[in-house]
Amino acid sequence: MPQYLLLKYYRGGPERHHPFPPMDQWDPDDVEAHLAFLRHVTELLKDNGEYVEHKGLTPTRTWVRYGGPDAAPVTTDGPLPETSDLVAGWWMVDVDSHERAVELAAYTSSEPGPGGEPLYEWIDVREVMSESPSSD
């Protein structure tokens, strides 16, 4: 069955449904509700038999490239570190169809934000390429 990554972003993506401050400025109860919802999504996926994995990434990014023969690796945190896309984490799901992956992504995007209102956050849905060629 096809597998998809449901990617959450710290920043980037299409224009937000509505502006909201970073989570460290929310009311503590709203923070708890938000984190509880994320745990609930993971539990739901497991309960459905659709769960593959979930991971979070730290917001610290280092761009690295080969420096050339006998040279140190070249690193940078630019260009435009404040505005470029930054992935926060993902769920990987194993589902019957692309439609089902979209449905799950839309549900995760209903996560509560400040005041318990849904964040309407954009989720990036990406199909994972399968490794084994099919036998047809």
Add this chain to the structure above:
Amino acid sequence: MSEEPARALDEGALRALVPQVLAGLVRRGEDFDAAEDALQEALLEALRVWPEHPPREPGAWLATVATRRLVDARRSEAARQRREEVTYAEPSPTATEEGDDTLFLLFCCCHPDLAPASQVALTLRAVGGLTTREIADAFYVPEATMAQRISRAKRSLRGRPLDQPGDLAVVLRVLYLIYTAGHAGRVDLAGEAIRLTRQLNLATEEPEARGLLALMLLNHARLPARLDSDGRIVTLDQQDRGLWETREIAEGVRVLQSALAVQTEERRPGRYQVEAAIAALHDDAPSPEETDWPQILAWYDDLVALTDDPVRQDPAAVLGRAVAVGHVLGPDAGLRETERLREVLGDRHRWHAVRGHLHELNGDLPAAATAYAESARRATNVAERDHLVRQAARLRAG
């Protein structure tokens, strides 16, 4: 690791007993869900015990151990006062003979209300006798996820009558889904699908079931030539035909002929028989140049005639037919055929790959390279993506 010798020794024979034993328990009135769990435990115990104490009657041994598990489970449930009342219709004891056990279980596992992923998982466990771990490995999901999928599927079967004939078309689709899922890890799903379809054919005379078995065999025969030693895809026209399994081809042709023999003008062959006939014609060609494309096109005409609106209902058949048209009437005619599918398949990698092939046949290498590159961008499989990128690069290099 300690169970490895037992697996090598007994696994095939052991798993062949699964449908018979499970069907026996269910017919006796046991709940399908609980019986399946109990048999799974009995199988694990058999792998542990049999190497040193081989049973005289393996089927009876499994039934006895599974029954003991069921009794234990019922006792502990009763003790917790949480016994759920199961209200499914008691199967009539006269229902079917032993030879139909496989069919009976396939109808349970391929219940039309279950999602395809659940039908596949349940079939592999309850009919194929694979462990949850093996099924999970084959589909690259955690074992807990597969366990949950199986137990949900079984839960949703509770309370449904399981003694009525099911939908054979769904069973065939599920078996074909297992076949095309390929093979990964320890489990050869294509081989498993062939084994299950063979079993199905012992229980039904339906020509389409034979058509499906023939289709699998005739495609599977080419599998050894489909990848090179580095795992790169080799297209049909480039394959070393000496690597094809002639025994499987011979059997596939025989099975197909036996299916087609019972068809009449009024009762036309179904899609699996038609697709098997196309596969047989490919298998029959000693070289790509000797492929009987006019005959293949005639079968594709039959295939697209099976649906009222083939472009929407069976676009894959229309796409396959476009290739045949390209070989019979010329690449331009084939490309015109693909145009009808632009709206439906224009975003799928196969549509672009077919157009690349037809452009290449036409000698229009730049257009072919562009089509292969477009196809590569849409591929959902690493080996296919790499193959398409190579095709584009090869043509662009001249």
